[in-house]
Amino acid sequence: MEDLDIELSKITVSKPKVQENEVVPDKNAPNSYKSNNAKEIEVLNYAENFRRQFVHLYRDRKPLFLAPPNEFSIEKLVCTTLRPTLLPYKELYDWDGASQFVSDYLSYVPLECPNELPESLFSPTEVLRRQKGNCFDFSNLLCSLLLGAGYDAYCVCGYATKEVTLMDQSRSQCPLLKKKDTVLKEEGKAKENKYDVKPPRDLRSKYLIKMEERTVKERQDEEQRVKDAELARIAELEKPAPDELYGMRVHCWVLVLAGKREVPENFFIEPTTGNCVEADEYLGIETLWNNTNYWVNMQDCSHGIGEMSYDLGDIARWEFMFPHNDKPLLMLPGEEEYDMPLDEEEDEVEEDSDMPGSWVNEITIPLEDLQRRCPQGKRTILYKQAKYEIFAEYLMQDGMVSRLTEYADSALTQPVKSMEWFKHRVDKLETRETDLVTNKVTETYGAGRQRALRQHIYYSNQTGSEATRIMEFDGSARTDGLKAREETPAKLTEHYCDRDDCLTKRLVNYTKRVKKFGPAEGNEKPVNQVTEFYSRDPSIPADDDIAELTFLLNEEKIFIKHHLQDQRIIASTHEYLKPQQSEDKGQVQITTDMVSSFQVERRAKNPKLMHIYQTIMSLIEKEERCIENVRISEQEVRDVLEQRTQEELTTELSVSIYDTARNDTAKKRREEIERKKRDDEARREEMELDYLAPFLARIGDPAQMTAELAQQLKEDCLEDLKQRLIDMANLIQGRFEKETQQLQWKQNWYQQNQTTMTKEEEEEYVSYCSEAMFRIHILEERLNRHKELAPQKYVALESRLRGDNRLAEFLN
């Protein structure tokens, strides 16, 4: 009877598919995909029963999305289609990462019929394989991942706006552009001190102040009104066209309830975009389910779902299908007889027995796919006046991973600003922000770049090293403590930090370059004035500690301003005239009127000539050093720019040594090692030649071994070895004798000709003798060793022959 039922239901429900025919379901899918087991059938019957009762009770409700056919046209309960899986990637452990992945990885196909439920629901594995799906497929996959990661997640079937169902985000602002609410922290008000001085009395007219305030306020109000009106006008213009299917467009998304994984409150995830969404995007909820149960909404959604309660244990609001429920129950009095396990443990046991396990295989995502993210590694999202492009890592030549372009108009024709993100670049470039209106480019770099450059702001329409630009550095990583360098054609400002000489800022003023023909390299920008600012050095009295040091190069003057003393408001200043350099160096005329100063300390006596001389000399030296530093800075700017151009021409991407797939050198090495291993193996195989083979061949490779043959073989073999050993010994002996003979001969010859010999000949003879003696000695040694080892070798071969499995049975 039951079988018949199933047969019938199959016939009625599964219509021939019109679409999706081009993709054939995975042939290798296990049996669970292609049939239902007994338990599943039981549950399906139970569900069917539930559906019938529901239809009977609520005739005007839409049909439930309960047991759609899968890719093999087998009816499966939606709860069992969820396959909670925890993947071994930390990016997917949190909900935002997982939802972003799902939205990036799959391409979205809107529902065939926007106001009808889909005819089938594929398994998450099939969806991953096809890399595309409708909102139900998206939710199904995402919910599986979230459940696996421990979230209290549910698939929600309901209704949404046209924009949501079509994944049309061109009306919403790009989330990257949303201004973060900068909550200005109220500075903890300084505690009232009863000794605080009273402010001076305000002697202005109160009336006038009030009048002024009023006019200001009026003006502000007027402005605000105009602004509001403008905003309202824009909003009116941007209002979407009325949708005739409003409220009937079916959609599926994911609900995450608070409680698990430290989620503080309930929220929705739109799986198609991967964003956390406000409740007003959705218009109504029919049902929701997870891998344990199925709930039907009994609340009124005519005013949106903002006010809805997600207390799933409340049977007045949520009708559930399976009587077990891990939600706290709100039972109506008098319904106690309803069979409802209250005990938690019992509950779990029941769960196992009631709901069959998922028929879907465990979800697997290869690391490559995870890294490639989007189909073909690219994805483009259109937002309101913005375009967002995502690229897989290592896909783009220049290492770009995403790009956000802002436009002035909704038709996306006039780009105004673009932001690019990079990864794995050797030059450590991380982001580049280009203002297409002002041509301002802001590049940021990661830590560890040469010269500790962190940010570079320049104008792409101004080229050359003398354009306006700002470079920011990591001051703590540089020996000179440079923090930032700002440049305009006429000015150069450098900021420093943590320097031993307390220098904090250097300001250089240039004058216009005198036009001059000749080699360009000597043509440095003429410096007009340099001012250095120093912070207070506590080891020197304030009156001697320089705060500002100005070199007026054109006027041949040096101006010093000292730090303020405690409780002083006026600083001491000195102005030095640079002495005229006379012909022979060292002869400088110093006079007391070369310095004019203001000393705060009235009693300070006039400095001695010696002191003036020393100060002027040190200042001149300082000036030289300062100018030198300025030139070094200019050179550095040129170097950086040159390097940047070079880098932009040939962008290189760095590969982590742990990235086995992309690291070419590592790959090569690995292959090399493998090759070597193979070679070694081959060689070893060669080495293990059969020592019996020649003997066997001699007797004609008998198929059957007999004791006689074995004995003969053994003897032959041993005989052969013996012969070889003897040959070897003979050989060594022969060589030994030959050497000895030769030596003897030579000695004789020497004794005969000793008197008539030249010195060279004698030396030659001596060296020959020592060499020959050495050779003889070696041969002797070898012979001895051979004699020693030969019996051992013989014994070893014998035992090996005994152990040989071809002869063993006959010899023992």
Added chain:
Amino acid sequence: MNRLYDTVEPTVIDEDLLKQCIEEQGTASEAGRIAKKEGLDFSEVESLRLDFKNILKIDNLWFFTNLVKLNLDNNIIEKIQNLDSLIHLEWLDLSFNNIEKIEGLEKLTKLKDLTLYNNQITVLENMDKLVNLHVFSIGNNNLSQIDNVVYLRRFRELSCLNVAGNPFAEGDYKSYVVAHLPSITYLDFRLVSGHMREEAITQYQDAIDVIEHNERDDQKKQEKEISRIAEEKELREAFVDGLMGGQLFDDLFLEDVDGPKLNQLPQMIEAYELYKSKFCKICEELVTFGLKEAQNRARERSLFQSAVNKAKEADKVQGVAGINEFLAYKKKVLTELGQVSDARVIDAKISELQEELNTVWDTLMGYELQLAEQLEEVNKDFERTMSDMSGTFTEIVQNYFTQCRELELMHHDKLTETALLIMEKVVKNELEEELPEDLRLLFVDKDTITNAVNTSHDLHNQRIDNKEDDIVTRVGNSKESYNARISEGEVQRNRHRVAEINHFLENIRDELEQYENLDR
């Protein structure tokens, strides 16, 4: 120069010699020329060489207060003296002289490098103050006791030592020295290797252990002493010193002769103990209260100070802004003046500037006046609070002392009663046990015993009164002096600022006048 070497007559350090040396040792360049022309103050000299001068006596060096380096080597000096004014000296060379005793170095606390090579010194001593000593050369002397080297342990910074050529350094002295002076890196111009140090330390392990143990003990004692002094100081500042742990109670009986004896009477012992414990308890309460009150005072002071600092800071910011604004204006006008040649325009500009100068003066003085008024008000507030606080404090202290006096009175009554009872018994010869000899002398007749008891009581009262007076006067004085200091400081500050402003503006006025004169 030759004269110096040939003569046997010792040279005296006099002005001519010093001048000559300085000139010779100065730079030969332009700086030297200027210095020669202008003359150089002895107090500016940082380095002086007086070697090979046949000097017998160190003298006349007190002008050189900034001297850092002094060479007196290769002379015939016999005694280290007259170096006390050279407090900045870091480098002193006295090698190749005839010195027999180390002395006269107490004031040279900055000394880092001391060379006494080739003298006749017999003992290392009198160098306790040279805590910064890095390099010490005492080679070729008459040191005979090797254990004298231990004296150098106190110099924690000492890294180079030269002792070769002394009588004790004939045998294997190196390991002894290395073992006993852990900070030494170079001994007799040779690097001390780690291996050598290890060996030396194992060789003299026991001796070093003893020394280190003693040093640790000394250090602990010192620390204890320091903390005791700090505690004492804290109590003193809280005006409740000499009260802890029954100090005042012990003081009561300091001059009292008969009191302790009487209190040793078996009938009195219990009462005496009770009295003591009660008295001490009151004293302790007083101390706790005093410390708490001192904290309150400190808090109040810091509150006041922070408020004043805040006001001053705000004023300073204002003033600096005003000055900078004016200076910028002045610079602008002066550059404009440089481009104009019309005399009338120049005059107009200068008078404009002078006008501005007056306005600035008004503004700055206005700020100052305002600050002075504000501070005066606050100062008054603070003074009032402080006198209130000290008033209450005095009252409560007096209260505690009244309690003390009451206790004393009670005890006195008890003592009188007991004494009279015993007297009666003595008279009637009913006393069971024998009285000690000295007590029996008191119990001769009624007057004697009453007198003795009363004298004791009076003495105690006097002590208590003294202590009370002491505290009360000190509280008053401290308050007065603090307040005086504050108002003094404020007056000083005010005058300083006014002088500063006037000085600055005068300076500018002079400058302007010069400009005017220049134009005419």
